[in-house]
Structures are given as structure tokens and as C-alpha cells.
Amino acid sequence: MIVLGIETSCDETAAAVVTDRREILGDVVLSQLTDHRPYGGVVPEIAARAHLDHLDGLIRRAMDEAGLGFDQLDGVAATGGPGLIGGVIVGVMTAKAIAAVRGLPFIAVNHLEGHALTARLTDPAPEGLSFPYLLLLVSGGHCQILAVEGVGRYRRLGTTIDDAVGEAFDKAAKLMGLGYPGGPLLERAAEGGDASRFDLPRPMKGRPGCDFSFSGLKTAVRNRLSELPPGPFDPIDIRDLAASFQAAVGDVMVDRCSRAMAQFRAEHPTGDTLVVAGGVAANKYLRARLTALADKQGFRFQAPPLRLCTDNAVMIAWAGLERLRLGDTDGLDFAPRPRWPLDPTARKPDGKGAKA
CATH class of the missing domain: 3.30.420.40 (ATPase, nucleotide binding domain)
Structure with a gap:
């Protein structure tokens, strides 16, 4: 099973290809640090524009690194939130387009779940982290x-x-x-x-x-x-x-x-x-x-x-693969989410609701 992952939630534009054998076939990240450094922080509009300008080329590079065509993919995953909504929209719409044209499952990944599951990909034990x-x-x-x-x-x-x-x-x-x-x-x-x-x-x-x-x-x-x-x-x-x-x-x-x-x-x-x-x-x-x-x-x-602690598409591809194996996919009507708590039942410390 092979999944393409796309990450555009903040100021890294990234694409990666991962297999269910815990292999990273392609991994490309473009940092926007030089774009945001003059402002002392991330400017959402600049970040979204950079994602739009570079994402297609990064996906092509990741696929070339993997030596695969889109017809060899089993699914396409993209960060669906939480994050800067302009950037999230760019990644989600790109992934939806690939899924629609190629007839592939689309998986909207919670960015935090990507971080949460990465250790199951990288754990050195032969059977992985349980x-x-x-x-x-x-x-x-x-x-x-x-x-x-x-x-x-x-x-x-x-x-x-x-x-x-x-x-x-x-x-x-x-x-x-x-x-x-x-x-x-x-x-x-x-x-x-x-x-x-x-x-x-x-x-x-x-x-x-x-x-x-x-x-x-x-x-x-x-x-x-x-x-x-x-x-x-x-x-x-x-x-x-x-x-x-x-x-x-x-x-x-x-x-x-x-x-x-x-x-x-x-x-x-x-x-x-x-x-x-x-x-x-x-x-x-x-x-x-x-x-x-x-x-x-x-x-x-x-x-x-x-390199996999900071934002990257490897973790999104892997989380998407984990969900795809369970048959958990999303429709093309999925709406990107600026906030998306991992535990929806959790309360804020003040008891007024979930905190993403």
C-alpha cells in the first residue's frame, strides 16, 4: 500500500510518498523561513501564496524520487487542519483534485495526528511501536x-x-x-x-x-x-x-x-x-x-x-496510510478546519470546551 502525503498547514510546503512497509520513498520539504524572517513570524497570506506557487512542483519531485506514477498510488492524504486556513485549503484542494482525477481514496489528516503517529513509522523495533x-x-x-x-x-x-x-x-x-x-x-x-x-x-x-x-x-x-x-x-x-x-x-x-x-x-x-x-x-x-x-x-x-519533528509530509502520508488500512477515508466534500482537537471530549482548563 502506497500513499502520497501533502502538508501545507503553516510555513513548510511538503510532499512525501510512504508505504505500509514503513518505507519513505519520496520526501520533499520547502521551507519559507526567508519569506517570513523580515516580519519576525509567519504571515498567513504569504504562506498561502507560497504553497500555491510551489506545491505542484514539490509533488512532482516526491513522485519522481519514489519512481512512481500516480496510477501506482493507493490513496492521497493531506493535512485537513488545524492550521492557517489559507494554506490548509491549498493542500486539501490539490489532494482532492488528484484523488478525483485518478479515482483514489482521499484522506484528510489531522496535523496533530500526523505528529502523534510518526513514531509508529520510525520506531526501530522490527514490529514497530504498538x-x-x-x-x-x-x-x-x-x-x-x-x-x-x-x-x-x-x-x-x-x-x-x-x-x-x-x-x-x-x-x-x-x-x-x-x-x-x-x-x-x-x-x-x-x-x-x-x-x-x-x-x-x-x-x-x-x-x-x-x-x-x-x-x-x-x-x-x-x-x-x-x-x-x-x-x-x-x-x-x-x-x-x-x-x-x-x-x-x-x-x-x-x-x-x-x-x-x-x-x-x-x-x-x-x-x-x-x-x-x-x-x-x-x-x-x-x-x-x-x-x-x-x-x-x-x-x-x-x-x-x-527532520521529522518539524512539519513534514511524511507524517501526513503515514497517518493517512494508517487510516486507509482501517477503511477510514473522507469524501470530496470535506471542509478544511482551522481548529481540530485530537480529543474532542477534552475540556479547556477553565472547563469551557475543547482546545485544538
Whole structure:
């Protein structure tokens, strides 16, 4: 079984071809970083236009890499949400067109489900990663802990009550004058820094439950910067503040995940894997902290390769394939969704409904 995947939810335009033997036959990603860097963040209109300009060519390249024609596909999957709606529409309409012309099944994939299932593609074990497992999903727009009990079966244990962790990285980096994208630049700036120099809060640490909060940490960074001498920041100050920020995030992650592990193990005694996915999962410092936690708690740590942590079409093709194997496809009347929670029954921390 072979599926073409298309990803256009934010600022990467991507296409990939994946098989049910866990083979990646084609994988092409076009980053829009240079388009958005002058604005310090993603501009939705620019992103949608770039997807429209480049997607057809990227699909052709992915198919050429795979050495396949469209008649050899078993399905076409595209991110159906959540994301910037203009970009999502571009990917969905392109996938629908291919499916309609070739008479192929169309699968609209939840972008978060793509991240959630990637470890089942990349797990080194011959039989692959089995359900259930615990998932920490961390990116620029999302910060959640979920029990993954099957394809389409996700139960949220915790979420952020304000900023996502990736958003906090980006905003802290901007305050420090590090540029965009902030996450990788802050991680680089933190290398060799004194993580104990700046006293920063650990929001939610020690509190019941598994929810996160990062708004106060971001504000604390701004306050520490205001206490530094005026003028261009001293590189040593920025290095130490970046290290202090990253350490604070690590402490919060360890605390929240430790609580989630206890809850997960009580409900799923056979579950023994912690999966970390999403763009922030590429942060090597956080990976090391979470790997140590997993070892301490008797969990196996699993994370996709760094290139599959950020947005990509491989995860969309794989999630589409997982659903196609179950006969779960979508009609050509599917409407793209700017919001699409993995667990529709989950409540916001304030109890007012689901948070994507």
C-alpha cells in the first residue's frame, strides 16, 4: 500500500510518498523561513501564496524520487487542519483534485495526528511501536500530553492554559534579540551558558494535574532583560539567560510528564513508552532531560528523527496510510478546519470546551 502525503498547514510546503512497509520513498520539504524572517513570524497570506506557487512542483519531485506514477498510488492524504486556513485549503484542494482525477481514496489528516503517529513509522523495533503509548506533543502552536490508545483514539491528560512551549521559545528569543525562528536560535545561544544565573519561575511545577503554563516565564524573561544595562545586550548575558530559560522549561516538562506517566501507567499497566513529537522535540537539551526522566520512570523514550519533528509530509502520508488500512477515508466534500482537537471530549482548563 502506497500513499502520497501533502502538508501545507503553516510555513513548510511538503510532499512525501510512504508505504505500509514503513518505507519513505519520496520526501520533499520547502521551507519559507526567508519569506517570513523580515516580519519576525509567519504571515498567513504569504504562506498561502507560497504553497500555491510551489506545491505542484514539490509533488512532482516526491513522485519522481519514489519512481512512481500516480496510477501506482493507493490513496492521497493531506493535512485537513488545524492550521492557517489559507494554506490548509491549498493542500486539501490539490489532494482532492488528484484523488478525483485518478479515482483514489482521499484522506484528510489531522496535523496533530500526523505528529502523534510518526513514531509508529520510525520506531526501530522490527514490529514497530504498538498502542498504547504516552505522547508529549510540543510545537509552536500546541503543548499537550495525550494517551494514544489507537488510530483516532486520543485522550488528553494535559494542555497549556496560555502559550504553547514553542511560542514561548520564539517570543523569548525575540525579546533577547536572537531573531527568527526563535527556538533553534535560543537553543544555540544557550550552549555553554550558566543556567543558574537568572532566577526564573517554573510555572505549574508541583501543581496537581498535567497542564502547562508559559506566559509567566516569558514575562519573567522580559523583566530580567529590563534589569540589564541599557544598550546592546552583552552576549554573555544573553547566553546565560537563554540557558536559564531552557532549564526552566526543562524542569516544567519533567514535572508535568512525571505526573502524566504515573496517571498513564495506572490506566495502562502494559504501556511503557514516552513519545515526544512536534517541532520542540528537536531541542536536544529537552530530549536529554526527557530521556533521563523516562529511564528513571521505567519508560522507553522514543522520538522521531529531527527532520521529522518539524512539519513534514511524511507524517501526513503515514497517518493517512494508517487510516486507509482501517477503511477510514473522507469524501470530496470535506471542509478544511482551522481548529481540530485530537480529543474532542477534552475540556479547556477553565472547563469551557475543547482546545485544538
